[in-house]
Amino acid sequence: xxxxxxxxxxxxxxxxxxxxxxxxxxxxxxxxxxxxxxxxxxxxxxxxxxxxxxxxxxxxxxxxxxxxxxxxxxxxxxxxxxxxxxxxxxxxxxxxxxxxxxxxxxxxxxxxxxxxxxxxxxxxxxxxxxxxxxxxxxxxxxxxxxxxxxxxxxxxxxxxxxxxxxxxxxxxxxxxxxxxxxxxxxx
Numbered sequence: 001x002x003x004x005x006x007x008x009x010x011x012x013x014x015x016x017x018x019x020x021x022x023x024x025x026x027x028x029x030x031x032x033x034x035x036x037x038x039x040x041x042x043x044x045x046x047x048x049x050x051x052x053x054x055x056x057x058x059x060x061x062x063x064x065x066x067x068x069x070x071x072x073x074x075x076x077x078x079x080x081x082x083x084x085x086x087x088x089x090x091x092x093x094x095x096x097x098x099x100x101x102x103x104x105x106x107x108x109x110x111x112x113x114x115x116x117x118x119x120x121x122x123x124x125x126x127x128x129x130x131x132x133x134x135x136x137x138x139x140x141x142x143x144x145x146x147x148x149x150x151x152x153x154x155x156x157x158x159x160x161x162x163x164x165x166x167x168x169x170x171x172x173x174x175x176x177x178x179x180x181x182x183x184x185x186x187x
Contacts, residue, residue, distance in 0.1 A: 005069040012060045020057055027070060028053075031077045037123055037135045038081035052080035078140060082150055085132050122172050130165035137162050 008026070011019020032049050039045035056076050063072050123131055132151065136142045137158070142150070144158040151158070 006065075009060060009063060009065070009069065012057055023056075024053055027073050030070065031073060033120075034074055034077045035081060036120065037139065038078070038085065038132060040128060044084070048077065048081045048084055051084070052077040055080055078136075082132070085128060086151065088128065122169050125172055126165055126168055129161050130168055133158050133161035134165040134169075 004026075008019050008023045012023055028049065031052060032045060035045040035048040035052065036042070039048055052073075056073055059076070063069065123134060126134060133147055136147045136150070137144065144155050144162070147153075147158040148155040153161075
């Protein structure tokens with residue numbers, strides 16, 4: 001933890017508004033990008049961001065300093081986003097894994113060649129259930145078992161949501177990127 005982070009945490013623990021404001025200003029932009037990955041739109045992302053920072057300030061005493069402050073705040077934002085999503089229950093349908101079996105590992109190669117802004121726009125266009133699992137699996141790095149536990153769904157539903165997200169992303173890719181799929185040899 002940097003000296004600045006240490007001072008901010010101490011100030012927030014004391015309820016110092018200037019420390020809270022400084023912490024918010026330091027981390028809000030990065031945390032907004034996390035919220036945008038899970039939200040349906042900017043307004044919802046703002047709501048998640050505000051709720052997340054309220055939790056950060058309320059639970060600052062839970063931060064132990066054993067990892068970066070920004071990482072702890074980011075996990076709080078992800079959990080806040082998941083709380084919002086769970087309230088809306090986007091996983092109610094039973095999903096079948098066989099629907100997406102035609103997907104190939106080459107998809108990741110094409111997606112990895114896109115700019116962050118392009119990928120963010122595509123992720124934002126995903127339906128909520130797909131987007132949530134995609135973010136947790138690809139971006140946050142959680143295994144499907146953990147995702148299933150976090151969202152109250154089965155592991156197979158998590159895997160299916162992820163595969164359907166990939167299929168959906170393929171449909172949304174720019175035509176010139178889709179054309180590259182034709183040149184990829186199947187193994």
